[in-house]
Structures are given as structure tokens and as C-alpha cells.
Amino acid sequence: xxxxxxxxxxxxxxxxxxxxxxxxxxxxxxxxxxxxxxxxxxxxxxxxxxxxxxxxxxxxxxxxxxxxxxxxxxxxxxxxxxxxxxxxxxxxxxxxxxxxxxxxxxxxxxxxxxxxxxxxxxxxxxxxxxxxxxxxxxxxxxxxxxxxxxxxxxxxxxxxxxxxxxxxxxxxxxxxxxxxxxxxxxxxxxxxxxxxxxxxxxxxxxxxxxxxxxxxxxxxxxxxxxxxxxxxxxxxxxxxxxxxxxxxxxxxxxxxxxxxxxxxxxxxxxxxxxxxxxxxxxxxxxxxxxxxxxxxxxxxxxxxxxxxxxxxxxxxxxxxxxxxxxxxxxxxxxxxxxxxxxxxxxxxxxxxxxxxxxxxxxxxxxxxxxxxxxxxxxxxxxxxxxxxxxxxxxxxxxxxxxxxxxxxxxxxxxxxxxxxxxxxxxxxxxxxxxxxxxxxxxxxxxxxxxxxxxxxxxxxxxxxxxxxxxxxxxxxxxxxxxxxxxxxxxxxxxxxxxxxxxxxxxxxxxxxxxxxxxxxxxxxxxxxxxxxxxxxxxxxxxxxxxxxxxxxxxxxxxxxxxxxxxxxxxxxxxxxxxxxxxxxxxxxxxxxxxxxxxxxxxxxxxxxxxxxxxxxxxxxxxxxxxxxxxxxxxxxxxxxxxxxxxxxxxxxxxxxxxxxxxxxxxxxxxxxxxxxxxxxxxxxxxxxxxxxxxxxxxxxxxxxxxxxxxxxxxxxxxxxxxxxxxxxxxxxxxxxxxxxxxxxxxxxxxxxxxxxxxxxxxxxxxxxxxxxxxxxxxxxxxxxxxxxxxxxxxxxxxxxxxxxxxxxxxxxxxxxxxxxxxxxxxxxxxxxxxxxxxxxxxxxxxxxxxxxxxxxxxxxxxxx
Numbered sequence: 001x002x003x004x005x006x007x008x009x010x011x012x013x014x015x016x017x018x019x020x021x022x023x024x025x026x027x028x029x030x031x032x033x034x035x036x037x038x039x040x041x042x043x044x045x046x047x048x049x050x051x052x053x054x055x056x057x058x059x060x061x062x063x064x065x066x067x068x069x070x071x072x073x074x075x076x077x078x079x080x081x082x083x084x085x086x087x088x089x090x091x092x093x094x095x096x097x098x099x100x101x102x103x104x105x106x107x108x109x110x111x112x113x114x115x116x117x118x119x120x121x122x123x124x125x126x127x128x129x130x131x132x133x134x135x136x137x138x139x140x141x142x143x144x145x146x147x148x149x150x151x152x153x154x155x156x157x158x159x160x161x162x163x164x165x166x167x168x169x170x171x172x173x174x175x176x177x178x179x180x181x182x183x184x185x186x187x188x189x190x191x192x193x194x195x196x197x198x199x200x201x202x203x204x205x206x207x208x209x210x211x212x213x214x215x216x217x218x219x220x221x222x223x224x225x226x227x228x229x230x231x232x233x234x235x236x237x238x239x240x241x242x243x244x245x246x247x248x249x250x251x252x253x254x255x256x257x258x259x260x261x262x263x264x265x266x267x268x269x270x271x272x273x274x275x276x277x278x279x280x281x282x283x284x285x286x287x288x289x290x291x292x293x294x295x296x297x298x299x300x301x302x303x304x305x306x307x308x309x310x311x312x313x314x315x316x317x318x319x320x321x322x323x324x325x326x327x328x329x330x331x332x333x334x335x336x337x338x339x340x341x342x343x344x345x346x347x348x349x350x351x352x353x354x355x356x357x358x359x360x361x362x363x364x365x366x367x368x369x370x371x372x373x374x375x376x377x378x379x380x381x382x383x384x385x386x387x388x389x390x391x392x393x394x395x396x397x398x399x400x401x402x403x404x405x406x407x408x409x410x411x412x413x414x415x416x417x418x419x420x421x422x423x424x425x426x427x428x429x430x431x432x433x434x435x436x437x438x439x440x441x442x443x444x445x446x447x448x449x450x451x452x453x454x455x456x457x458x459x460x461x462x463x464x465x466x467x468x469x470x471x472x473x474x475x476x477x478x479x480x481x482x483x484x485x486x487x488x489x490x491x492x493x494x495x496x497x498x499x500x501x502x503x504x505x506x507x508x509x510x511x512x513x514x515x516x517x518x519x520x521x522x523x524x525x526x527x528x529x530x531x532x533x534x535x536x537x538x539x540x541x542x543x544x545x546x547x548x549x550x551x552x553x554x555x556x557x558x559x560x561x562x563x564x565x566x567x568x569x570x571x572x573x574x575x576x577x578x579x580x581x582x583x584x585x586x587x588x589x590x591x592x593x594x595x596x597x598x599x600x601x602x603x604x605x606x607x608x609x610x611x612x613x614x615x616x617x618x619x620x621x622x623x624x625x626x627x628x629x630x631x632x633x634x635x636x637x638x639x640x641x642x643x644x645x646x647x648x649x650x651x652x653x654x655x656x657x658x659x660x661x662x663x664x665x666x667x668x669x670x671x672x673x674x675x676x677x678x679x680x681x682x683x684x685x686x687x688x689x690x691x692x693x694x695x696x697x698x699x700x701x702x703x704x705x706x707x708x709x710x711x712x713x714x715x716x717x718x719x720x721x722x723x724x725x726x727x728x729x730x731x732x733x734x735x736x737x738x739x740x741x742x743x744x745x746x747x748x749x750x751x752x753x754x755x756x757x758x759x760x761x762x763x764x765x766x767x768x769x770x771x772x773x774x775x776x777x778x779x780x781x782x783x784x785x786x787x788x789x790x791x792x793x794x795x796x797x798x799x800x801x802x803x804x805x806x807x808x809x810x811x812x813x814x815x816x817x818x819x820x821x822x823x824x825x826x827x828x829x830x831x832x833x834x835x836x837x838x839x840x841x842x843x844x845x846x847x848x849x850x851x852x853x854x855x856x857x858x859x860x861x862x863x864x
Contacts, residue, residue, distance in 0.1 A: 026056035027354040032154045032361050043074050043161035046153040054153045055354035057198070058146055058191040058342075061091055061184045067153055068094050068180055075160040077101040078171065085241030088222035091184035093241050098159045098178055100171040103132060110175060111249060117379065118250050118328055118453055120387045128379040135371045136177040136251040137364055141228045141258070141320055143186020144218035147336050147353070148257030151360035152180035158361075173372050177249060182320070183220075183227050183238065190218025194341045202343040204350050206262070210341040216637035223649070224641025225836070228256075229316075229475065231323035232460065233484075233837035234421050235645075246327075247423050252378040253291070254331050255367050256320040257360050259338035263347045265305035266359050267312060267335035268295045269321065275313030275473065279456050279463075280325045281388070283381055285314075287330050287374070294370035298362050316475040317460045326456035328385040330378070334363050389455040396450060399497035401462050402433055403482055403489035404445030407530040407764055409512040410597045411839055414532070415485050416446060417509035422461070424454045428503035435490035447492075447501050462489070464798035476746030476773065478799030483748055483769040486840020514593030518560030518602030520586040522575055524614055526557075526601045529569030529762035532839065533596040535846040536651040538571055540592050542624035546585070547577050552758070552854060553618040555611030559601045563609055569761025569851070572619050625653070625849050628671040632659030634680035639702065642833040643675060646842065660684050668692045673849055678704035678774070686712055694821025698852035700845075703774045706816075706827040715818040715825050716862055720777040722804040746773035747799025749791055749830075751814040757788035758851035759815060759826070762843045769797055770814055770841055771834040777808040778829050781816050785859035789815035789844070815844065819860035824852050 029045055032054065046054050049070045050063040059067075072081035078101065084093040103110055114134055116122040137155065139148035156178065159167075181187050190213065197210035216224045221238060230239040246254075260267065270288045292308060299306050312333055314322045321333035336356050343352045371378065404412045419426050429445040448458060461481045468477070482489035492501075516525070527537065529550075541548055551570040556563055578585055593600045606614035627647065631640050640657075647653040655675075658666060664685040668674075674689075674697060693699050693714065701709045710717040750767050753760045760768075768789060780787045790813050796806065818825045826848045832841025 026053040028053055029154070029157070031354060032358050033158060034365070037166070038163045039161040040075075040163055043157065044070050046157060050153070054150055055357050058194050058353070059150050059153060060191045060195075061181055061188040064149060064152065064180050064187070065092055065094055068096055068156060071156050071160045072096060077104065079160050080104060080107070082245070084245055085237065087184045087238050089185045089188075091188065093184060093238060094180065095245055096156065096176075096178040096180070098171070098176040099132065099174065100168065102172065103175060107175075114175075115250055117383045118386045120390055120453065123383045123386065126383070128376055128383070131379055132173055132175045133253070133371050133375040133378050134175045134177065134249050134251040135368060136179065136246065136249070136254040137367070138179045138182050138255060138320060139257045139360075140187055141182035141256065142219045142226070143183045143188070144190040144213065144340070145259035145338060146187060146190055146218075147259055147338070147356035147360050148334075149181045149187050150353075151257065151357045151364065152178070154357065154361045155364045156180065158365075170368055170372050173375055174368060175249075176368070177245065177251060179242065182242065185222045186218045186220055193218060198342050204343050204345040206344055208341075211344055215631075215633045215635070216641070220637060220641065223645040224637040225645065226638060228320055229318045229835055231320055232318040232422075232479070233481070233835060234418060235836045240421065243421060250328060250382070251324070252329055252382055253367065253371055254320065254324045254329055255334060255364070256331060257334045257363075258336070259356070260335040262338050262340060262344055262351055264335070264337040265307060265348075266299065266337065267307055267310075267333070268292060268363060269312065269314070269331075269333050270309055271312040271314055271333070272310060272472075275315050277315045277317065277322070277325070279459055280314060281385065283384070284325050284330055287378060287381055288332065290374055290377070291330065291332065291367065291370040294366040295363050298366035298369070299359065302358065302362055304359050304362070311474070313474045315473055315477070316479070318479065319475065326460050328382040332367065334360065336360055386453045389453060390451060393451045393455040397493055398450055398491045399494050400447055400449045400492040400501070401458070401489060402429060402435060402440050402445055402447050402492060402501070403487050404429065404440055405487055405764075406441050406444040407528075408487075408532055409444065410532040411485055411487060412444070412446070413509045413511045414839065415482070415487055416506060418481070419448065419461070420506065420509055422454065422457050424448060424458055424461075425452050426506040428506065430501055430503035433501065435492065435496060438488040438490055440488070440490075442503070446506065449497070449502065462491070466796070466798065468800050473745045473800065476799075478746065478748050478797075480748060480798045481837070483797055484771070484834075484838045484840055486769065486843075488765075512597040514595070514597045514599065516586070516589050516593050516600045516602060520582065521602035521604060522582055523605065524575055524603040525573040525589055526566060526603055527571050527593075527598050528566060529571065530567070530764060531596070531598045532842065533651075534571070534598060534762065535850060536653075537592045537596040537598055538622070538850065539625070539651060539653050540595070541573065541588065542622070544588055545579060546573060546588060548573055548622045549619040550622050550761075550851060550854060551612065551618060552620055553612040553616070555613070556609040557603060557607075557614070558605065558609070559603065564601070568756060569758075569847075572614055574614070620854050622850065623672060623853060625673050626671045627653065627655040627673045627675065627849065628658050628668075629655050629675040630660065630663060630677075630679075630681065630684075631657040634660070634682070636678045639677035639679075639831065642831070642836050643677065643845075645836050646833050646845070650842075651846070664688065668697070671697070673698045673700065673852070676701045676705040676708070678702065681708060690714065690820070693823035693825065696822040696853070698823065698848070699825045700828070700848045700852070701825065702828045703776055703831055706776050706778060706829050709825060709827060714820060715816070715827060717781070717816060717818070717827060718779045720779055720808045720812055722775065722777070722802075722808045724804050744773050744775055744801070744805060746771060747801050748772075748797040749795040749809060749814075750797050751789040751795065752792050754788045758854045759788045759817070759844060759847045761847055761851060768840060768844065770830040770832060771838050772809070772830045773834075774830070775805065775808075776829045778813040778816055778827065780811070780813045781818070781862045783859065783862045786817045786862055787813050787815070788817065789813070817855055817860040818862055819857045822857065824855055824860055826852055
């Protein structure tokens with residue numbers, strides 16, 4: 001790439017190499033800042049607000065916010081502070097809007113003009129000659145990659161206090177959206193850890209406690225999620241708060257400041273060319289390359305080593321550096337070698353925290369300089385991106401999509417909510433439609449026309465992908481969201497799609513209104529298990545002391561609205577068996593129906609027209625779940641966090657988190673359900689666990705924990721292995737490609753389902769799409785009743801998988817049930833709760849919790 005010419009001494013930062021001697025005392029602010037720049041003395045330096053120099057300690061989130069507030073107060077002509085929202089732990093997410101005094105006075109006018117670039121109906125007449133570029137500078141979405149957030153102190157000071165022609169020209173041509181911390185809770189957790197273990201005489205030994213956080217570490221948010229995978233599915237409050245402002249401004253560039261291994265140097269994009277998602281326009285990578293020349297030049301000036309076009313990619317749109325690429329912008333990933341503390345010995349010498357901050361700050365400057373110089377190119381690119389999106393939509397064979405479930409209105413509404421948060425236009429289906437084997441009904445289904453400016457985002461959400469240029473991926477290879485949600489959907493070609501299908505435009509998703517059909521009953525109430533929030537409703541009733549039963553057979557029975565067929569898993573609440581009176585029970589039913597968007601049916605007889613009567617042994621009493629999950633050192637935190645989030649946030653169900661030493665001494669009789677995700681459990685008291693299961697406990701294991709349970713004798717499951725062709729002579733240089741391709745980064749597979757099995761209650765189609773990111777391939781149990789979910793001959797729906805792995809997946813088991821004494825071991829080989837957006841697997845997991853004890857012991861016995 002050709003280097004830009006920099007002659008202005010304001011950017012000529014004094015060279016400083018990574019491996020020269022640093023004093024152990026704190027670096028003052030001048031260490032970071034460009035020389036030959038004067039600064040406004042009215043602007044407070046970081047130390048005046050946070051009480052230490054940047055890099056002397058790791059800044060805590062509260063002090064970081066204090067400094068941003070102080071900057072905004074001291075420089076109101078340049079800086080405006082906005083409150084985006086709050087994290088789960090109620091920490092503020094703040095955004096500084098930084099620009100020239102002139103621009104700040106007409107900020108809303110500038111924003112409205114800029115937004116018009118994404119509207120082809122209005123963009124042609126826009127004067128980009130005098131339009132500022134919008135740059136979003138974002139820091140430390142992984143809380144323990146904190147050089148970014150600490151660099152935000154220096155960047156904010158520079159942008160608010162620097163004086164002279166250089167900064168005036170920059171701010172006149174740029175509106176900077178400055179996000180000092182993408183992950184407030186993780187940053188606070190990490191800074192507390194490293195600060196409390198810092199010695200006056202810095203210890204650089206990588207084995208020291210300072211560099212080895214306790215589980216789960218500061219990388220994640222409150223629920224142990226990687227927020228850098230959430231830009232597209234928008235599960236978490238931090239992501240939703242941030243994306244509102246992203247789309248309010250639609251920036252031209254977004255930077256994402258990360259850290260990598262301590263033995264690395266510095267990475268900036270572009271990444272590996274062959275791993276760019278095909279939906280990303282070629283012009284995106286061209287501009288990324290042009291901007292990279294500025295990063296190169298600026299890092300050369302301070303003597304920092306770096307690399308590019310290796311390791312990292314632009315494929316999964318859920319990442320912060322890739323999400324902008326389908327929104328008319330350019331995302332830039334920065335990866336700084338991490339000191340992980342204050343100074344650490346590496347294979348390249350001692351890496352000190354201030355140096356990591358300096359690199360992050362320097363590439364903020366390089367980004368802004370490149371944005372200023374290339375301003376018109378970036379603005380023109382954004383305008384053309386949306387014009388071309390409509391051109392592509394016009395010639396594409398798929399003209400729209402239809403989706404929706406009459407039996408799960410809650411999940412349908414949640415999917416509409418996701419689409420609207422992504423600025424996608426959604427319409428009610430105006431007329432009934434049959435497509436791809438599904439029946440879509442007016443009032444219960446929705447249409448997404450392809451011909452809209454968010455066409456690229458629509459494709460990213462709805463597309464299935466089976467062909468790839470490369471076999472190596474930094475993240476997952478498929479995420480088709482209708483499949484993830486488990487919703488019926490269909491592509492509509494030009495023959496099937498027409499504007500007459502489009503009813504009222506949806507402004508905001510509305511969850512269904514719950515009702516008690518038929519009013520108060522003196523006999524019984526029924527509600528079906530199909531709705532997404534049915535488990536939440538059931539648990540709320542159990543918490544209130546209501547006795548509940550589940551139907552293990554289908555039946556027809558009279559209701560207020562006529563005879564109705566109820567399916568497997570229907571919940572029955574007999575009135576006379578309750579300790580509360582009929583009036584109070586009715587109030588409880590009304591409340592639960594309203595809060596969970598379900599229909600509860602008042603029933604006045606036990607006499608079924610067909611199938612089982614309400615007093616049948618097929619109506620099995622349910623026990624309220626008492627859940628514990630193994631957590632702590634060795635446990636995969638994201639897998640555990642997905643379950644914690646699902647139970648806590650989505651279903652209002654508490655779960656005890658047991659670390660292994662606590663498990664070994666705890667009274668397990670308090671729990672009837674125990675969950676184990678992938679991890680290492682070497683010190684677990686296996687005999688204690690075995691006794692608990694044999695006494696009647698339900699043990700749910702997922703992914704690699706399925707292998708752990710088998711290896712330790714809790715099941716007799718055997719496993720298939722992928723067979724690699726070792727007969728070929730392969731060059732050593734090809735080793736990384738060969739071994740990397742065999743990794744299961746994540747693809748979508750369809751499991752055939754036995755709908756009569758308790759683990760499949762609530763599903764309406766004889767299959768479930770599951771996400772697989774492991775090499776756990778169980779053989780089917782010999783007992784035919786203990787394999788409720790199995791893969792067939794052609795299970796792949798979307799994603800990359802090698803032939804060797806695919807052969808092993810074919811005809812393997814996805815879910816198995818084994819019995820041990822009076823207990824059950826439910827083995828789920830895949831991740832039904834992946835990143836909390838895999839709502840199609842939620843029912844399976846909740847069934848294991850609520851209905852695991854309904855599985856007949858004989859159906860889980862398996863002889864070797």
C-alpha cells in the first residue's frame with residue numbers, strides 16, 4: 001500500500017521502540033501526545049480527574065466516565081456528552097460527540113443531512129463537498145483488552161484541548177462519535193483485578209497473579225457474553241443502546257480497538273482477503289486499504305511493529321469491525337499486543353501498559369487523519385453503497401421473505417423486533433400464503449421486501465451459505481437467523497412476491513396480548529406449550545404455589561371457543577386441587593396470561609372428546625425445577641453465561657451457580673436439576689454426582705460435557721470420529737490450513753425430531769435446526785426411544801463443514817437420554833442456546849428442565 005505524505009510536525013511523534021528501556025515511574029501525558037501542539041489549559045488533564053496518569057493504573061469505568069463528563073463540561077464548544085443507556089450493572093454508556101464549534105451549533109442539521117446519504121431518493125442532490133465525515137471511535141468491547149479504553153483518556157484530552165490549524169481543520173471536517181467503553185461491566189471487573197494485584201516494583205513474570213484473572217475474567221459482560229459477537233443479533237442491552245446511536249448517525253468509519261496475545265505486535269485491517277464476506281462490496285476493502293496506509297505511516301513514525309492481511313477476517317457480521325460493512329461504512333479492527341497488566345515479559349521483551357495505550361491512541365490519530373483526507377471518497381462510497389444495494393435487490397432472484405408462526409406469536413414478535421432494530425422495513429402479511437411447505441396466515445405472519453436500503457443486512461440475516469472461498473474462519477460460518485429462531489420462513493421469487501402481500505407497515509414489534517379464554521373456571525385451566533414464554537408462565541405459577549400437570553398425550557376437549565385439540569406438553573391446572581380459592585387462582589391465571597402473552601383456556605369438564613381425559617395418568621404432575629449449574633475455573637464461561645442469561649432474563653428462573661469445590665461440599669438434595677456445559681471437571685466428586693443422579697436427579701450435559709459424562713461412566717454413549725485422509729503428502733506450509741479447516745467453527749444442522757417425546761414438546765415440525773461448533777458426534781443409542789433428536793443423511797442447512805466432519809455428523813445423534821438409577825442424563829451434543837439468539841433450541845433445553853423427569857426410565861436404558 002502507498003504511504004501518504006506527512007510533513008506537518010504536529011503529527012511527527014518522537015520515535016519510541018517497543019523493546020527499549022522504560023522507567024518504572026508513570027509516564028506523563030506528553031509521552032503519548034504529538035509534539036509541536038499547544039493545549040488549552042482550561043481543559044483538565046486526565047490526572048486531575050482520575051488521580052493518576054494514563055497507564056499508571058488501569059482506569060476504572062466510573063473514573064473513565066467522570067473524565068468524559070469533565071471534558072464535556074470544560075469544552076462545551078467542541079464536545080457534547082450523550083447518555084446512550086445503562087449496562088446490566090447500571091453503569092452508564094456515554095458517547096461524546098466531538099466536532100468544531102461551528103458544527104456543534106448545527107449538529108442536528110448535519111446529522112439529518114448525513115442520514116440522507118443512505119436514502120437513494122434524496123442522496124443524489126447532496127453536496128458532499130462541504131459535508132463532514134462521521135467517524136465512530138469505539139474502545140475495548142472486551143473488558144480485559146483495556147488499552148483501548150485507557151487510550152480514550154488521551155484521545156479525549158487531545159481532541160478537546162489541542163489547539164492550532166491542524167486540529168481546527170480536523171474538527172471542521174469531521175464529526176467524531178467517541179465511545180470510551182463498549183463494555184462497562186467487563187472493564188470495571190478487569191481494572192479492579194489488575195489494580196489490586198499491581199506491585200510498586202512491577203512484576204513482569206507472566207505466571208504472576210496479576211496476569212491471570214479469576215474465572216470468568218473481564219472479557220465478558222455481566223452475563224459472561226462476548227459483546228463483540230452481538231452486533232447483528234442484538235441480544236444485550238449494551239448492544240441495543242449502542243446501535244441506536246450507530247443508526248442515528250450512520251457513521252462512515254467505525255474503529256474497534258482490541259488486544260491480542262502478549263507475544264504479538266499490532267494488527268490493523270485489511271484482514272485475510274479470501275475471508276471477506278461476499279456481501280461486502282469490493283470498494284469497502286479498497287477504502288480499508290487506503291486508510292491502512294495512514295496507520296502504517298503513523299506507527300512507523302513511533303517505531304511500532306505491526307502486521308496486516310493475516311489471521312483476522314471480515315466474515316461474521318456480528319462483530320464490530322465487520323458489522324459496518326453491510327451498513328455503508330468501513331469497520332476497522334485494531335489488535336494491540338496485550339500487557340494484560342502493567343508490564344509483562346514477552347518473547348519480544350518487556351511489554352509495558354503505557355506503550356499499548358500509545359499504539360491505540362496513535363491509530364486513533366491515523367484514522368482521523370485518513371478520514372479527513374479521504375473524506376469525500378468515504379461520503380461518496382456511502383451514497384453509492386445504498387444506491388447499489390437497491391440495484392442489486394432489483395436484479396436478485398429473491399424479492400422478499402415471509403415468516404411467522406401462528407402457534408408462537410411471541411417468538412415471531414421477537415424476530416420482528418430484531419429486524420426493526422436493524423432498521424429493516426417489515427409489513428404485515430396482507431393475504432394467506434403457501435410457500436416452501438409452510439402456511440402463512442394473515443394476522444400471524446410478516447413480509448420483508450428485498451427492495452429496501454437495508455438489503456445487505458436483510459441478506460446477512462436471511463441467507464443460507466453453502467459455498468466458501470476459504471476454509472479458515474475467525475468466527476462462525478453461518479447464522480441464518482430465521483433458522484436460529486426456529487421460525488417458518490420462505491424466500492419469495494418474482495412469481496410469488498408482489499406488493500399486494502404487504503399490509504400495514506410495522507413501526508415497532510408488539511408482543512401478543514395474553515388472555516384467559518372463557519373467564520373464570522371452577523374446574524381446570526389449560527395452556528399450550530408452543531409459545532416461547534410458556535415455560536416462564538409455568539414457572540411463575542409454580543412459584544405461586546399452583547399445582548400443575550403436563551399432558552403426555554394429545555386430546556380434544558370443549559372450550560369456550562369450541563372443541564379444540566391440545567398437543568403434547570399442554571399444561572393443566574386443576575382448580576379443586578389448589579390450596580388457593582377459585583377467585584384467587586383466576587386472578588393468577590389472568591396475570592400470568594398477560595405477562596407472558598399466552599392464551600389460557602378455562603375448561604369445565606375432564607371429559608375429552610378424544611385422547612386422554614384430564615384425570616388420566618397421561619396427565620403427569622410436574623415438580624418445580626430447582627436448578628444448579630456448575631461454573632468456575634475450567635468451565636466455558638460463554639456456554640454457562642448463555643444458560644444463566646436465558647433462565648434469568650428470559651424466563652425469570654433462578655439458578656444456583658456452583659463452583660466445583662462448593663459442589664463437593666454442598667447438600668445436593670436442594671436441587672433436582674443440574675447443568676454441566678463444556679469444560680474441565682477433574683476435581684469434581686464424581687461419586688457424589690452419581691449418587692445424586694441415581695436418587696432421581698436430572699443431569700443435563702451439553703457439547704463436550706457429553707463426552708465427559710460418557711468417559712466417567714454416567715452414560716454408555718459411544719462416539720464417531722472424523723476420518724482424515726493421511727495418505728497424502730502435505731507441505732508443512734499447508735499445515736495451518738489443513739488443521740484449521742477441520743475445526744468446527746459453527747454451522748447449522750437439521751435434526752429429525754420425535755414430536756411425542758417429552759424433550760420435543762412444543763415443537764410443531766418434525767425437525768429442529770441446531771448450531772454445532774464442536775466435534776462431538778455421538779452414535780445413536782441402541783434403545784430406539786432414547787434418541788429423540790437425530791441427524792439424517794443430509795442435515796447441513798448452512799455453513800462450512802469439511803467432508804470428514806460431515807461424514808461423522810450424518811446419522812449421528814443430536815440428543816440422547818440415558819437413565820442412571822432413578823435419574824436421567826440428558827446429553828445434548830450441540831449448543832441449543834448459542835449466544836442467546838438461538839431461540840429455536842430454547843424449547844429443547846427448557847423441556848429438559850421441566851419434563852426430564854417425565855421421561856420413562858425404561859426408555860433411557862441402554863445396553864452396551
